[in-house]
Amino acid sequence: MSAELMNGTELAREIVDRSAERARILVAETGVRPCLATVIVGDDPASVTYVAMKRRRCAKAGIESRLVSLPEATTTAELVAVIRGLSDDPSVHGILLQHPVPGHIDERAAFEAIAPAKDVDGVTMWSFAAMAFGQADGFVSCTPGGIMRLLDAYGVDPAGKRAVVVGRSPILGKPMGMLLLARDATVTYCHSRTVDLSAEIAGADILVAAVGRPEFIKGADIKPGAVVIDAGYNPGNVGDVDAEGARERAGLLTPVPGGVGPMTIALLLEQTVVAAERSAQR
Ligand SMILES: NC(=O)C1=CN([C@@H]2O[C@H](COP(=O)(O)OP(=O)(O)OC[C@H]3O[C@@H](n4cnc5c(N)ncnc54)[C@H](OP(=O)(O)O)[C@@H]3O)[C@@H](O)[C@H]2O)C=CC1
Numbered sequence: 349m350s351a352e353l354m355n356g357t358e359l360a361r362e363i364v365d366r367s368a369e370r371a372r373i374l375v376a377e378t379g380v381r382p383c384l385a386t387v388i389v390g391d392d393p394a395s396v397t398y399v400a401m402k403r404r405r406c407a408k409a410g411i412e413s414r415l416v417s418l419p420e421a422t423t424t425a426e427l428v429a430v431i432r433g434l435s436d437d438p439s440v441h442g443i444l445l446q447h448p449v450p451g452h453i454d455e456r457a458a459f460e461a462i463a464p465a466k467d468v469d470g471v472t473m474w475s476f477a478a479m480a481f482g483q484a485d486g487f488v489s490c491t492p493g494g495i496m497r498l499l500d501a502y503g504v505d506p507a508g509k510r511a512v513v514v515g516r517s518p519i520l521g522k523p524m525g526m527l528l529l530a531r532d533a534t535v536t537y538c539h540s541r542t543v544d545l546s547a548e549i550a551g552a553d554i555l556v557a558a559v560g561r562p563e564f565i566k567g568a569d570i571k572p573g574a575v576v577i578d579a580g581y582n583p584g585n586v587g588d589v590d591a592e593g594a595r596e597r598a599g600l601l602t603p604v605p606g607g608v609g610p611m612t613i614a615l616l617l618e619q620t621v622v623a624a625e626r627s628a629q630r
Pocket residue numbers: 491514515516517518519520521538539540541542545558559560561579580581582588608609612613
């Protein structure tokens with residue numbers, strides 16, 4: 349068997365095109381141009397690359413982007429003050445604080461300085477709760493949100509399926525499981541203390557790998573015909589799933605690159621446009 353690949357690049361382009369059209373209409377009708385502020389602390393090369401990528405995509409979609417680049421030595425209090433300033437600035441509609449921040453900073457405190465109405469990256473406690481309770485007025489974490497859109501586009505209905513999420517980080521694994529639960533999957537979370545990971549994976553109809561270790565999930569563990577979502581993004585464009593092995597076993601598989609990554613950015617842009625539309629209150 350050879351898995352069908354789920355084309356995130358193509359679906360992301362459709363979402364970005366639709367968002368660009370909505371941005372264009374918003375500008376024409378209200379004069380408001382959607383604006384995303386990106387905050388980056390320090391100069392981690394991977395983060396600098398992601399941020400540049402997001403800004404390029406914003407520009408293409410007619411979304412203004414404002415970059416706030418802070419030195420490595422920034423304190424929690426200084427970062428919180430900067431983010432509060434953006435939260436209070438009416439010309440900014442979305443705020444993204446690039447993760448990870450340097451270790452001496454309290455990342456949670458910084459995230460919580462983002463006004464919920466501008467939390468287009470879905471990182472605040474308020475957004476998480478809204479997502480977990482199924483309230484549509486919040487924003488979802490972009491990567492899990494993008495993955496749900498991919499599942500929908502490929503006709504994968506999670507209801508009644510066994511879904512296994514490997515990873516439980518606040519912006520990826522944990523919200524991923526909640527979104528699958530909301531769609532009636534039977535969800536298992538795996539993490540570094542899971543005793544028999546292979547056995548858990550073998551039971552998965554839908555597997556989401558969000559570990560941050562290259563080719564960590566082996567093809568031989570995958571249930572034949574499973575839907576395999578590789579959210580991993582490691583240096584050298586390598587996912588968290590052994591792609592070659594997975595191709596032999598999975599029914600549907602997200603490639604790296606071209607799977608989950610582009611969807612994350614598409615959701616970020618879409619939610620920025622929605623935030624701007626809401627602020628314009630036509
Ligand atoms: N494509 C995209 O848009 C995005 C991709 N990513 C990618 O997704 C991956 C995960 O990112 P992120 O969630 O931020 O990473 P984190 O490092 O925050 O979380 C990793 C998770 O994996 C778990 N884990 C670590 N080792 C093992 C193990 N041996 N067995 C089982 N579980 C393990 C950890 O468990 P524990 O909690 O017990 O420590 C933790 O929950 C990375 O490759 C990242 O680059 C991330 C964000 C967006």
